[in-house]
Amino acid sequence: MKLYDYKNAPNPRRVRMFLAEKNITEVEMINIDLAKGETYRQEFKDINPYGGVPVLELDDGDYIAESMAICRYFEEVSPENPLMGTDAKSKAVIEMWNRRIELNLYNPIAHCFRHGNPMWKATVKQVADFAEVSGDEADKNIHKLDKRLAVSEFVGGDTFSVADITALCAIDFAKVIQRRIDEEKHPHLARWYKQVSARLSAKA
Amino acid sequence: MKLYDYKNAPNPRRVRMFLAEKNITEVEMINIDLAKGETYRQEFKDINPYGGVPVLELDDGDYIAESMAICRYFEEVSPENPLMGTDAKSKAVIEMWNRRIELNLYNPIAHCFRHGNPMWKATVKQVADFAEVSGDEADKNIHKLDKRLAVSEFVGGDTFSVADITALCAIDFAKVIQRRIDEEKHPHLARWYKQVSARLSAKA
Numbered sequence: 001m002k003l004y005d006y007k008n009a010p011n012p013r014r015v016r017m018f019l020a021e022k023n024i025t026e027v028e029m030i031n032i033d034l035a036k037g038e039t040y041r042q043e044f045k046d047i048n049p050y051g052g053v054p055v056l057e058l059d060d061g062d063y064i065a066e067s068m069a070i071c072r073y074f075e076e077v078s079p080e081n082p083l084m085g086t087d088a089k090s091k092a093v094i095e096m097w098n099r100r101i102e103l104n105l106y107n108p109i110a111h112c113f114r115h116g117n118p119m120w121k122a123t124v125k126q127v128a129d130f131a132e133v134s135g136d137e138a139d140k141n142i143h144k145l146d147k148r149l150a151v152s153e154f155v156g157g158d159t160f161s162v163a164d165i166t167a168l169c170a171i172d173f174a175k176v177i178q179r180r181i182d183e184e185k186h187p188h189l190a191r192w193y194k195q196v197s198a199r200l201s202a203k204a
Numbered sequence: 205m206k207l208y209d210y211k212n213a214p215n216p217r218r219v220r221m222f223l224a225e226k227n228i229t230e231v232e233m234i235n236i237d238l239a240k241g242e243t244y245r246q247e248f249k250d251i252n253p254y255g256g257v258p259v260l261e262l263d264d265g266d267y268i269a270e271s272m273a274i275c276r277y278f279e280e281v282s283p284e285n286p287l288m289g290t291d292a293k294s295k296a297v298i299e300m301w302n303r304r305i306e307l308n309l310y311n312p313i314a315h316c317f318r319h320g321n322p323m324w325k326a327t328v329k330q331v332a333d334f335a336e337v338s339g340d341e342a343d344k345n346i347h348k349l350d351k352r353l354a355v356s357e358f359v360g361g362d363t364f365s366v367a368d369i370t371a372l373c374a375i376d377f378a379k380v381i382q383r384r385i386d387e388e389k390h391p392h393l394a395r396w397y398k399q400v401s402a403r404l405s406a407k408a
Contacts, residue, residue, distance in 0.1 A: 076292035
């Protein structure tokens, strides 16, 4: 198996963390240089017509795109160290939190970055006002995540899960829009951030 | 179990279709009137602090929000008539297509509607230029979906799946931004649309 990867992007990091948490090492990493526009080449579009990394190439030559679909594949073939729940309810609760973080935090950060940063000018029809609205949305949801972590050790419940991976990658990604955790304002988020950042997988 | 529902919104429809396909009938439906702003009331915020329907209330009193998390719950407790795949690869492929449709078609349609339609003025900080960009994105991805359906009977492969439910709800939702299928331009999408719209579940 091969994983089309890029070190400096948050989505591939989600999959690398997932693999590290599950101690899966038999995946060959292939670097796709986003900064050089390599995902826009026809060669890569044949692999993923919707663009973007990560993409998993299976041993039969088929491709799986979308971070969570790739994680789902590994959760199924390597069920040890489950990261997506163990029964109907925990699977649903973790998926709920993973999606809440994606929709309300990860996506607004990505929108703010893509619509507000000059590096995207050539590839995105930028709308500056939408970058601002998205930044406000991110701020509101950093606050909401702090409230969640006041009553739960991890994002998806009592155990570390893929929802923590998505949230950690989102919070670290927020650097590109100049948002960091304010320990005074967000003590629970700060506690969780310290805890999950110390995991070996956070360096993957 | 109770499902907090609203007939005229596309996300609750995804869950109603999922339940109909699986012949699950033992769920009490509770109408939340979005048009009357009922999701903004504190009473509902206690059920889902992130707002929005559908929400599933379990018999133990806990809540599951997010359409796909609710579908995941039912897929686990009622595995008959699987809609999310049957092995690692089909599960991953269906999740990939479901997410491609959500990210590239469903979300742009929702953005175009929320940022462009006067009915959202009071609740959304609207950015008209972003409504336009999102509409263009939706058009591009209606075309891409036609290309997918030229080589695949259903969105996620050879069998009907949750990816078809998401795509059908997205295409029908596109009425609110005045996008319909053009049979000349999108013959494969038109073939698929006729086929999936004829399913009994499409009326749920």
